[in-house]
Amino acid sequence: MILAIDIGGSQFGLALATPNGRVIKHIQHQTNDHADKRIDRILAESKTLISQSPVLACGIGFGGPVNFDTQHIVNSTHVAGWDDCPLPKIVEQHLGVPTIIDNDANVGALGEFTFGAGKNNRHIIYYTVSTGIGAGIVINGEIYRGGNGYAGELGHVPILRDGPQCDCGNRGCLEALCSGTAIARRATAAVQKHPRKGIAITRVANNNPITAKTLFDTARSGDPYARALVDEICTDLGQGLAIAVNAFAPDIIVIGGGVSNAGRVLLQPLRRETRRFLMPVHRPHLKIAPAKFKSRSVLLGAVALAKQRIQH
Numbered sequence: 001m002i003l004a005i006d007i008g009g010s011q012f013g014l015a016l017a018t019p020n021g022r023v024i025k026h027i028q029h030q031t032n033d034h035a036d037k038r039i040d041r042i043l044a045e046s047k048t049l050i051s052q053s054p055v056l057a058c059g060i061g062f063g064g065p066v067n068f069d070t071q072h073i074v075n076s077t078h079v080a081g082w083d084d085c086p087l088p089k090i091v092e093q094h095l096g097v098p099t100i101i102d103n104d105a106n107v108g109a110l111g112e113f114t115f116g117a118g119k120n121n122r123h124i125i126y127y128t129v130s131t132g133i134g135a136g137i138v139i140n141g142e143i144y145r146g147g148n149g150y151a152g153e154l155g156h157v158p159i160l161r162d163g164p165q166c167d168c169g170n171r172g173c174l175e176a177l178c179s180g181t182a183i184a185r186r187a188t189a190a191v192q193k194h195p196r197k198g199i200a201i202t203r204v205a206n207n208n209p210i211t212a213k214t215l216f217d218t219a220r221s222g223d224p225y226a227r228a229l230v231d232e233i234c235t236d237l238g239q240g241l242a243i244a245v246n247a248f249a250p251d252i253i254v255i256g257g258g259v260s261n262a263g264r265v266l267l268q269p270l271r272r273e274t275r276r277f278l279m280p281v282h283r284p285h286l287k288i289a290p291a292k293f294k295s296r297s298v299l300l301g302a303v304a305l306a307k308q309r310i311q312h
Ligand SMILES: [Zn+2]
Pocket: 155, 156, 166, 167, 168, 169, 170, 173, 174, 175, 176
């Protein structure tokens, strides 16, 4: 068995899985705990999980930058107390299990590459579009980490000069325009500006704040204004994807994260808009697929990562 751990901004998940990616048990918790308390909970729950069946290794996907070489968490922009935390070492000391960690976008990419929508390819790029936009690049079956270990930040390619402020400190990044948060903000602003055109979106929101899901649901019902807004967002997102395709020529792009739950209403215009920005040589090969595991990509990737830990 393998122990897989997914640590996000406001949740953590644990899974017990076979080395070939079959999840036997899965636990998920919402939490606002700071790092120390969360580590205690993760260790306690892990102990209970592995008491039933011995595990060979543990893989962790963390929602923030990780120094892969030193196996330290760098920090978290969402949760206090993670600065320079050697989490794998702590887990090894408490559970006696070889442990390995990487940031969750890389781990999610590995999960989809090994067991999911990217299976049977050599090169994939994985995007997770939710609160932010994370990405992982797999080249020749391995995560591409670059010279300093922090490669793959395709959510922060600049799309719009002097565009909206991004969490990274720059302006006009793909994330600042097309994350779930940004889509909600854009749809809300559009409806405020054109309340009559946006009437269907307002109706779907039903007195709740407009979210990305509100917009996609309205577009799916055929509303022309919602469709036009989705097209605009797909133009920006497609520009970001085209930069990656022109640079890396992946066999497939896999889109995960909450926004990917929109399905066809997102993917169809996204394929069309991405193709528009590609060099002609890349156009016939473009493949964009939704993630297979949705919210479980990171856990499945943690299984694949843990297998690497055993092999090394
Ligand atoms: Zn940015």
